[in-house]
Amino acid sequence: MPFVYTLYQHMSKLFLNRFFLHSNTSLCSLYVGETKGSSDTLILEFSGRSDRKHARLLHKFSSMGSVTVCTRLRFDPNCFGISTIFSYSIQSHINEFQLRANLIQGKPVQLALMVHGIHGPYQEAVDHDDSWHSVCVSWSQNGGRWALYTHGLGFSRGDGLNSSDSIGPDGLFIIGQEQDTFGGSFKKDESFSGSITELHIWDRVLNGSEIFTMEKECSLISSGLVFKWSGAAMEIESSLTKLWRDNPCQGKLVGNLHGNGRNLKGYQYLNQNYKRSTGIVDTVKDRRG
Template identity: 25%
Template sequence: MELFFFPLNCFYVFMLLLLPLFYAYFSGKAHKFFHHRAALDNQELCEFILSPFFPPADLSGKQFTFPSDPKSVNQPRVALRANTRLITVMTVCLRFFSQLNRMQGLFSLATRDHSNALMLNKDAEGSYKVHAGDDTYVFTKLPTNRMDWNSVCWTWDSRTGLTQLWLNGLRTSQKLVGQNYLVRGDLSIIVGQEQDAYGGGFDRNDSFEGDITDLHMWDRVVSACDLRSYMNQGSFSPGNLLNWNNLNFEVSGNVSIQDADFEETSDRGDVACAVRQLTAASSSTADTQTDGEGNEKLSVLLTTAGS
């Protein structure tokens, strides 16, 4: 009998010796959660709980690839996490490559109160549908490439209700959608599918097939100059709500991360911005300066832009 209990007693002693190591490993988060949970608001608790599932990553030079897989049970999609719970104005930009000529979900943001809080879908060729709450608008006859990459940006301002699309360097006229609508609460952001419910309700017929890269989201209406720079692979300030270079995401289904084959086209966006800024500076100082160094610099920039 003593021989039987001897290994068991050794096991208990061994586990007791390991307890300090377990405590040292988990003490940081455990202390924060159990001893300071009263001081945490709901958002911080959600961030604490969700952080292991949304590791940030630099996806520069990478793309999400959504393959065609009719046998897949789990709808291919990518969940994103934005560092906000209130959106009143925004710009979202992404690049996509797809040969399908049907409705596809590009960007879907849902709250627990509204599955179509903010949504951008590509409909039939040349048509794009945007949602802001209960309001919808369809932009038609836009120049979409089916054998090349497309760069699309969507701006929206709740205060004015003005919304606009940019596609491959061209802009639409501004429309009125979702005036005074506020996006608030827990956000579920999905790329590659349309949400018909918070974090779910996916339909295979709405799924995206192709590649997506360079996704950014800002809490402001990005200037036309910066949008053109984004379209032309120029320099721009990355999104402060969603940043492709520091993205929190979770992949579901057969989505994979591949090297992006979107090539840098030109730096004309940077040149155009520099020309505009220098022109504005020259106009503001025209009373105190004659033709000189400022005009010579402008001439050089204009020559570069036209080359």
């Protein structure tokens, strides 16, 4: 099995090198001045930690009893600590919905959801290797069920993560920063560093088959789609670098070889109850809520 994983990594890097130059030169210096092509997608480049760089979705959100968010991202390999991929806040509760990463040197990227101020467990997700990764997260008020996916395959799920409240309406969805006040008070040491593209939101839970199909076919499920990635649908802070590049979706390459090392080794969903998890769960609620 290590041979399969090594083969996957080798083929993935060969594929990605066709579109992205993996060197010490920043993507910003490589691509500044390029114009948008017909098949290009917008990539937001967060060059280093900052208390400024962010993008705010212009979508007006309704109350959601369930939600799925999928995106493609690349983590800065020289960035460690807590990294906020996105945060959604409402006036009455700042930490309403978040996806956070914990970056530890020499270890895989750990991901965790926060819902209504309740922090779920961090789970090892993808290698911290400067490569593009596909990530999907889902949550339902029904039992507080949540799930995490990488490269089209589920690797962790649980329940008991805020089953009492839906995600509130009229909030602010911000990419790349945690919100300590409604829409602001960003912290540099919890910001995102890397690249993000193709972030989409559904107001329902996508099942594993749907997420697998989207990843394998580089397609979108239209049912329940409430936000589709578009530069026109975001307010992008001026210091954030905007790149127009080919969509980094690897399609059938990932569909055939599949995912990160944990998927290839045959790991199943952890099927753990959030309330019974120990050691890696922060159960501290947001005191501002």
